[in-house]
Each structure stands twice: as C-alpha cells, then as structure tokens.
Amino acid sequence: MNIPTSLTVLLIGGALALTPAAAQAPKPGAAAATTADADSEKCLRCHRDKTPAIVKQWADSKHAAMGVTCYDCHHAEPGDADAFMHEGKLIATVVSPKDCGICHSDVAEEFGASHHAKAAQFIGSLDNVLGEVIEGPIVAANGCRQCHGSVVALQKNPDGSVRKDKNGKPLIDPTTWPNTGIGRVNLDGSLGSCSACHSRHSFSKAMARQPEVCGKCHMGPDHPQIEIYEESKHGIAFRTRMDEMNLKSDSWVVGVDYSAAPTCATCHMSATRTQKTTHDVGARISWTLRPVISKKLENWERRREEMQEVCTNCHGPDFVGAFYTSYDAAINLYNTKFGEPAQRVMTVLRDRKKLTPTPFDEELEWTFYRLWHHEGRRARMGVSMQGPDYTQWHGFFEVAERFYFDFLPKAQAAGKGDVEVNKVIKQILDSPEHAWKKGMSPEDRKKIDQFYKDRYGLPTSQ
Ligand code: HEC
Numbered sequence: 001m002n003i004p005t006s007l008t009v010l011l012i013g014g015a016l017a018l019t020p021a022a023a024q025a026p027k028p029g030a031a032a033a034t035t036a037d038a039d040s041e042k043c044l045r046c047h048r049d050k051t052p053a054i055v056k057q058w059a060d061s062k063h064a065a066m067g068v069t070c071y072d073c074h075h076a077e078p079g080d081a082d083a084f085m086h087e088g089k090l091i092a093t094v095v096s097p098k099d100c101g102i103c104h105s106d107v108a109e110e111f112g113a114s115h116h117a118k119a120a121q122f123i124g125s126l127d128n129v130l131g132e133v134i135e136g137p138i139v140a141a142n143g144c145r146q147c148h149g150s151v152v153a154l155q156k157n158p159d160g161s162v163r164k165d166k167n168g169k170p171l172i173d174p175t176t177w178p179n180t181g182i183g184r185v186n187l188d189g190s191l192g193s194c195s196a197c198h199s200r201h202s203f204s205k206a207m208a209r210q211p212e213v214c215g216k217c218h219m220g221p222d223h224p225q226i227e228i229y230e231e232s233k234h235g236i237a238f239r240t241r242m243d244e245m246n247l248k249s250d251s252w253v254v255g256v257d258y259s260a261a262p263t264c265a266t267c268h269m270s271a272t273r274t275q276k277t278t279h280d281v282g283a284r285i286s287w288t289l290r291p292v293i294s295k296k297l298e299n300w301e302r303r304r305e306e307m308q309e310v311c312t313n314c315h316g317p318d319f320v321g322a323f324y325t326s327y328d329a330a331i332n333l334y335n336t337k338f339g340e341p342a343q344r345v346m347t348v349l350r351d352r353k354k355l356t357p358t359p360f361d362e363e364l365e366w367t368f369y370r371l372w373h374h375e376g377r378r379a380r381m382g383v384s385m386q387g388p389d390y391t392q393w394h395g396f397f398e399v400a401e402r403f404y405f406d407f408l409p410k411a412q413a414a415g416k417g418d419v420e421v422n423k424v425i426k427q428i429l430d431s432p433e434h435a436w437k438k439g440m441s442p443e444d445r446k447k448i449d450q451f452y453k454d455r456y457g458l459p460t461s462q
C-alpha cells in the first residue's frame with residue numbers, strides 16, 4: 001500500500017490530537033488514530049451539522065481511525081473536469097478508483113484488470129439493443145447502467161461549454177450519476193466504482209464479505225447467483241451461522257479465522273492459507289457460462305486449481321473432484337443437447353434469409369434469447385454453485401420445454417419448405433440425445449402407469 005507523504009507525516013508524525021468526531025468513536029486497537037489536518041477539520045466541523053450521518057459513517061470507519069479524512073478523498077487538481085471551489089478548497093464529488101488507488105494501488109490495479117472494470121462496455125451486445133433501442137435509453141440508464149456502470153458526463157450548454165451552477169460547480173448529467181455500477185467510466189478515465197461493494201462512507205471489508213453486496217447485481221432471471229447461493233448448503237450454513245463468521249476480523253482466512261460457511265467473497269476473492277485476496281473476481285473460474293455455448297477460459301486449469309484450493313479447506317479432494325466432474329458433465333450436456341443445436345438452427349435460418357438481420361423483430365429471436373440467456377444460464381449457473389432448484393425446475397426443465405415446444409416449432413414454421421433448414425432440424429432430432437421423442441416402449445409406459453397406480457390409485461398419469 002502507498003501512503004502519500006502528507007498522510008505519512010500525519011500517521012508517523014504522531015502527537016496529533018484526536019478530532020472530536022474520531023474521539024466519539026475510538027477504535028479499539030487503532031494505534032495510529034490521528035486527527036485530520038486543518039483543511040479536513042474545517043470539512044468535518046461544518047459537515048457534522050450539514051450531513052451528520054456522513055460524518056458518523058466515516059467516524060466509525062477504519063479510515064477515520066487511520067486519519068484518512070474528507071479532503072484526502074475529495075480533493076481535486078486544477079484541470080480535473082469536475083473540480084470546483086468549495087469553502088475555499090478545490091474538491092470533486094465523485095471519487096474514482098484512481099483516487100482510492102493513490103493509497104490502494106495494488107487493489108486498484110487488480111480491480112482494473114478484472115471483467116468488473118470493463119462492465120460498462122456492452123455497446124454492441126444484444127442486451128444493449130434490447131435496453132437502449134427496443135425498450136428505451138432511460139431504461140438503460142436506470143437499469144443496465146446501475147449494475148454495469150454509467151459513462152459519467154457533465155451537462156453541456158448549447159455552445160458546447162460545460163454547464164455550471166451559480167457557484168461555478170460543473171453540473172453532472174443526471175442520467176449518468178448518481179451511479180455505483182461496477183464498471184463506471186469516470187471523468188478521469190478510470191474504470192469502476194469501489195463503493196459498488198464498499199458502501200460509503202464506512203468503506204468496510206466486513207460488509208463486502210457478505211453475499212448481499214454481490215446480490216444487487218448477481219440476481220434475477222439471467223444470472224441468479226444470489227438466489228442459487230441462498231438455496232445451496234453454503235448459503236444455508238451462512239444464514240444460520242452468521243454470528244460464527246468472524247466477519248469483522250482484520251484477517252479473514254478460510255479455515256483459520258472462520259469455518260462455518262463460504263460466502264461469495266470466500267470462493268471468488270478472499271484469502272486462503274496459500275492465496276492472497278484478489279480483486280479480480282474472474283481469477284478462480286474456469287468456464288464462462290454466459291454465452292449461448294459455454295466455453296472454458298484461457299488458463300482454465302490454473303484458475304480451477306485456485307478455486308479447488310479454496311474448497312479443500314472444508315472438503316476432501318475426492319469430494320471436490322467429484323463435484324467438478326458432474327459440473328463439467330452438466331455444462332457439456334447443455335452445450336451439446338441444447339445450446340449448439342439451437343445455435344445451428346438460428347445460423348441456417350439466417351443464412352437462408354428466413355430471418356431478417358434485425359435482432360428481436362421476429363418472435364423466434366425472443367424465444368432463442370430466453371432459451372440461452374435466461375433459462376440456459378439459470379440451468380448452468382445452478383449447477384456451478386449447487387442450487388438444485390435452479391438446476392432443475394428454473395433451469396433444465398424450462399430449457400427442455402422451451403427447446404422442444406417453443407423454439408423448434410417456431411423454427412420449423414420459419415424455415416417451412418426450405419431443404420437446408422429441414423435437414424439441420426432433422427439431424428438434430430435424429431441424434432441420440434433427442435431419440436426419446438420418437439416414442440417410448442409399451443413396457444416403459446407401463447412402468448409410469450404403475451407408479452401412479454401404486455402411489456395414488458390413479459389409472460394413469462397423463
Ligand atoms: C461551511 C460549511 C462547509 C464546509 C467548511 C465544507 N462543506 Fe462541503 N458542503 C456543505 C454544504 C452546505 C453542502 C451542500 C450544498 C452544496 O453543495 O454546497 C456541501 C456539499 C459537499 C459535497 C457534495 C457536493 C455535491 O456535488 O453534491 C462534498 C463532496 C463536500 N461538501 C465535501 C466537502 C469537503 C471535502 C470539505 C472540506 C474541504 C467541505 N465539504 C467543507 C458545507 C460545507
């Protein structure tokens with residue numbers, strides 16, 4: 001960690017009186033508790049009255065205990081696009097990863113290299129056509145960009161100059177801020193928002209270790225990670241044993257500082273006895289389950305080893321190996337039985353000009369999108385994190401129904417009379433995975449009837 005000289009002086013210089021704010025909330029063990037310099041003292045004195053909760057959140061934080069104050073984060077340089085004079089000091093309201101990175105350079109670098117930092121760059125995706133064009137730009141601002149991040153911009157006058165208020169403060173475009181989307185594009189060019197996980201002004205580690213933090217974005221029909229986690233044995237163990245999680249501990253090594261349950265952070269970010277904390281959340285995942293057809297990532301073996309090393313603090317290696325074997329098998333099943341065939345049908349329909357180049361102007365395109373982007377992801381993600389209901393009822397069940405009774409009939413109608421299209425569909429239905437559709441033997445049918453007779457006394461099921 002880098003500490004700027006002014007702060008080093010502050011921290012090491014010692015002999016500094018506690019500010020009243022910090023004194024109200026003395027930190028146990030905060031050896032380096034110091035006061036702010038005169039500038040920050042001014043901010044505190046006034047803001048204690050104007051925004052008392054901000055000052056209280058800060059006063060209870062590690063930053064306050066370490067003497068990091070308002071002006072350390074909010075100070076601006078002349079020439080910063082959003083800088084303004086405020087009570088005699090040049091400040092900015094938006095604090096970016098670049099600002100945090102002055103002291104937390106390692107974290108800022110790791111975060112900057114992650115997929116999280118690039119999340120606002122989705123122009124060109126089908127999702128963006130849906131949000132920005134088909135639904136409308138304001139939906140994208142209030143929906144997509146609250147998770148992915150906005151491109152923070154200033155308001156402009158008709159002549160192109162920046163609009164300012166009567167005190168000379170540049171006005172931020174309200175469709176772009178407030179925003180704590182994970183890949184926010186900041187005015188200083190840096191990417192992301194640290195308060196996506198460390199809410200201001202407490203900026204706490206303990207908070208970010210809890211699953212709810214990730215759940216703001218990792219939820220819903222197309223990536224229900226929080227719902228899957230909550231129904232998994234891991235989520236249940238967390239919820240029922242939260243007071244044994246030692247969340248506020250400075251060191252948080254699985255198997256050393258806690259053992260009751262893993263959270264999202266445990267598996268994707270936090271330290272083990274051999275791995276450091278990482279702010280690159282992709283570091284330990286081997287597949288990407290997002291596209292139509294799942295793919296193994298570059299260096300997937302190493303990534304997988306790192307995740308397995310987390311698991312083996314709580315499980316035996318054979319147990320973990322067995323989980324990964326059935327996980328891979330389920331992803332391969334989804335790919336070969338549903339993802340790849342559906343993609344082949346869409347490709348031939350498009351090649352044969354049975355679909356327009358415009359996405360989403362034909363119902364089949366919505367059906368296909370639901371198949372892979374919603375139901376197909378739920379099935380795959382359910383398996384990856386042990387959510388049985390998401391794997392089955394919200395997952396593969398809905399994939400199968402969509403594929404056989406919605407997608408294929410619509411594709412057949414769209415490609416009616418076209419030899420090439422019919423050939424592809426026939427090939428798919430002739431393959432062994434789909435052979436069940438050709439009919440069941442009378443003996444097997446009898447077994448079903450017998451089951452319902454034995455259980456409920458009914459003559460038959462359906
Ligand atoms: C004399 C009182 C006073 C002092 C001193 C003061 N502020 Fe403020 N500050 C306010 C008030 C009132 C507001 C809300 C209205 C406004 O934006 O001016 C505010 C707003 C802000 C905002 C939000 C601006 C926005 O765009 O919404 C920030 C950030 C801020 N202050 C930081 C600081 C920092 C950092 C310092 C110390 C360098 C400081 N303030 C000193 C009174 C003060």
Ligand code: HEC
Binds near residue numbers: 044180203
């Ligand atoms: C560790 C860095 C840090 C410190 C210390 C800090 N802030 Fe902030 N502050 C932020 C961040 C981050 C935001 C969120 C702005 C954004 O990036 O969207 C913020 C936002 C704000 C806002 C505007 C947003 C709102 O919710 O209205 C005000 C006002 C503000 N800070 C005042 C203060 C005051 C007063 C202090 C001192 C008690 C302070 N800040 C200390 C990082 C800091």
Ligand code: HEC
Binds near residue numbers: 007063100198203206
């Ligand atoms: C002027 C230096 C400085 C700046 C700027 C700064 N920090 Fe810190 N931060 C520290 C110090 C010192 C600590 C305590 C040592 C540690 O835990 O690494 C700390 C601790 C933290 C912690 C751990 C808190 C805990 O619960 O133990 C988080 C999270 C954090 N900072 C986030 C941020 C974020 C986000 C920003 C920008 C909005 C930021 N910091 C800006 C100096 C700074």
Ligand code: HEC
Binds near residue numbers: 128140144147218
């Ligand atoms: C509730 C928060 C949330 C909203 C709203 C949201 N997304 Fe996402 N989006 C995510 C998350 C989380 C992921 C990553 C899921 C994963 O990795 O499993 C994602 C993934 C994506 C991807 C895939 C990226 C890749 O590398 O494959 C694209 C593209 C995308 N979103 C665009 C959009 C667009 C455009 C909108 C608005 C129409 C939108 N998202 C709305 C949270 C959201």
Ligand code: HEC
Binds near residue numbers: 097107108193208
């Ligand atoms: C995706 C959520 C997330 C985001 C975004 C995030 N952090 Fe963290 N951060 C965490 C978690 C979780 C921990 C706690 C790791 C542990 O101790 O188990 C943490 C810990 C920290 C710590 C304590 C030291 C350490 O390495 O453990 C600092 C400092 C910190 N974060 C700063 C930042 C800064 C600066 C940013 C923005 C560049 C940022 N974080 C963005 C989740 C996040």
Ligand code: HEC
Binds near residue numbers: 214264
């Ligand atoms: C503010 C929204 C938001 C929060 C909070 C958030 N994420 Fe994400 N996450 C996203 C988006 C959006 C993506 C997809 C980014 C892309 O590929 O464009 C993503 C992607 C990921 C990925 C896939 C990374 C990769 O390299 O493919 C993982 C794993 C992940 N997040 C884990 C977490 C964890 C763990 C937390 C909480 C500690 C968390 N996220 C908090 C929005 C968020």
Ligand code: HEC
Binds near residue numbers: 211229262266268385
């Ligand atoms: C017990 C460990 C564990 C926990 C707890 C956990 N995950 Fe995961 N996560 C995994 C594994 C394993 C994978 C699949 C890795 C692979 O493909 O190799 C995964 C995959 C992911 C992915 C990638 C999905 C994609 O699109 O490819 C995201 C995003 C994610 N997890 C987010 C979360 C979030 C958010 C939470 C908490 C709500 C969470 N995880 C909790 C282990 C965990």
Ligand code: HEC
Binds near residue numbers: 259267308312315386
């Ligand atoms: C902090 C400890 C911890 C970590 C780390 C952890 N687990 Fe678990 N896991 C548990 C606990 C506790 C249970 C519940 C055991 C029980 O109910 O008897 C469990 C249960 C399971 C189950 C059984 C699910 C069921 O419904 O019966 C599987 C599979 C599993 N874990 C896989 C993994 C994988 C894979 C990883 C790493 C990606 C992992 N676990 C990481 C603690 C952990």
